[in-house]
Amino acid sequence: MDIPKRISEIESQLMDRQLKIGPVLFSAGVDRSSWTRWKQGIVSPTVAKWNSVEEAVQQALRLA
Helix, strand or coil: CCHHHHHHHHHHHHHHCCCCHHHHHHHHCCCHHHHHHHHHCCCCCCHHHHHHHHHHHHHHHHHC
8 A cells, every 4th residue: 555645635625624633643543653654655554553544534524
């Protein structure tokens, strides 16, 4: 999976629904700095952490 590309997709989905990424990251237990490094391709998340992000995004989108 292309993590930086998926991050852009997630951010677009959230912006379309006027949601912010901060609460989603908090819910997933991810620091904003980690998100930024993933987005830049500097480091990659663990599978467990990425799954937490995906679950938090889906939950936010369902509740919007």
